[in-house]
Amino acid sequence: MTCFAGLDIGSTAIKAALVDERGELISSSVAATGSLFYKNTLELFERLLQQAGLRREDVAYIIATGYGRKLFKDADDSISEITANAVGAHHVGKAFGGVRTIINIGGQDSKAIRIDAEGHVANFAMNDKCAAGTGRFLDAAARNLEVDLEELGDLHLTAERAPLNINSTCTVFAESEIIGLLANGHGKGEVVAGIHYSIANRTVRLAKRVGLEDRVYFDGGPALNKGLVAALEDELRRELVVPEHPQITTALGAAILAHDAYLREGE
Ligand code: ADP
Numbered sequence: 001m002t003c004f005a006g007l008d009i010g011s012t013a014i015k016a017a018l019v020d021e022r023g024e025l026i027s028s029s030v031a032a033t034g035s036l037f038y039k040n041t042l043e044l045f046e047r048l049l050q051q052a053g054l055r056r057e058d059v060a061y062i063i064a065t066g067y068g069r070k071l072f073k074d075a076d077d078s079i080s081e082i083t084a085n086a087v088g089a090h091h092v093g094k095a096f097g098g099v100r101t102i103i104n105i106g107g108q109d110s111k112a113i114r115i116d117a118e119g120h121v122a123n124f125a126m127n128d129k130c131a132a133g134t135g136r137f138l139d140a141a142a143r144n145l146e147v148d149l150e151e152l153g154d155l156h157l158t159a160e161r162a163p164l165n166i167n168s169t170c171t172v173f174a175e176s177e178i179i180g181l182l183a184n185g186h187g188k189g190e191v192v193a194g195i196h197y198s199i200a201n202r203t204v205r206l207a208k209r210v211g212l213e214d215r216v217y218f219d220g221g222p223a224l225n226k227g228l229v230a231a232l233e234d235e236l237r238r239e240l241v242v243p244e245h246p247q248i249t250t251a252l253g254a255a256i257l258a259h260d261a262y263l264r265e266g267e
Contacts, residue, residue, distance in 0.1 A: 002060045004262060005048075006084065006254025007041055007075065009033065009068035012107025012135060013221060014041050016048045017251035018059070023091075023259045027052040028248045037068040061262040063254040067108075079257055081250050082113055082124050088253025089217045090119025096241045100213035103203055103232070103240075104250070105222040107135040112207040125209040131171040133202035135222045140171055141195045144178045145188050155192040156227020163193035163231075174198075196231035204235045217241045219249040
């Protein structure tokens with residue numbers, strides 16, 4: 001079997017996706033990036049092949065994307081994560097009637113991308129300067145609250161009172177603010193909801209810079225957090241398209257581009 005791979009080497013997590021000859025997803029996998037980019041990417045790739053029952057020779061073309069894309073020398077090519085995300089979201093979004101705006105929140109950055117009806121990037125905006133609107137903020141909050149990252153979504157939904165205002169514009173100060181709120185007797189649920197609304201607020205401002213167009217697709221690891229999804233839907237006043245596996249959209253886009261590049265080179 002011939003297949004094509006996309007490797008999204010993010011600042012926090014590496015995502016790998018394989019597509020078949022029709023460009024459809026066969027398998028995907030996620031691992032922490034750590035400090036050894038090359039080694040960890042290679043190990044994830046080998047695990048993905050094993051999981052899919054395939055051999056290295058079955059993979060005809062590999063495209064790397066993401067923050068560490070240049071470091072993975074075994075790839076046939078590399079591409080920006082904006083392009084790969086657009087292609088992945090366009091592909092997955094077809095089942096939802098097509099998407100035109102993408103909101104991506106990653107481990108250390110957040111992006112808004114507007115795409116045309118063919119999935120080409122029309123405009124994008126990025127925040128990679130401030131951790132407060134990113135997954136790193138959520139990781140720090142979970143640590144401060146002594147809960148697992150995966151629990152944040154449920155905690156948000158159990159909040160009995162209105163979300164608290166988290167005013168700090170910097171993660172370090174926000175961490176002190178969170179500790180202060182807990183010390184003053186506020187429940188974890190209202191604090192978590194406050195954090196989610198604070199991220200949602202920043203994200204909406206970013207998205208408005210590219211011009212929001214329906215339907216809006218939300219991806220990246222933090223899209224697994226249903227509390228954050230709810231806050232973002234509330235702030236945007238519209239429902240979001242959240243795929244089943246939001247963290248792998250960009251890797252899938254890279255795999256689809258690998259498939260297309262292989263066909264083009266064949267011609
Ligand atoms: P990057 O591509 O920048 O490495 P990702 O899109 O992989 O980022 O997102 C990483 C972030 O996703 C983490 O910082 C974490 O906050 C969040 N995340 C990962 N898994 C989960 C989960 N199961 N539930 C909630 N959030 C998650």
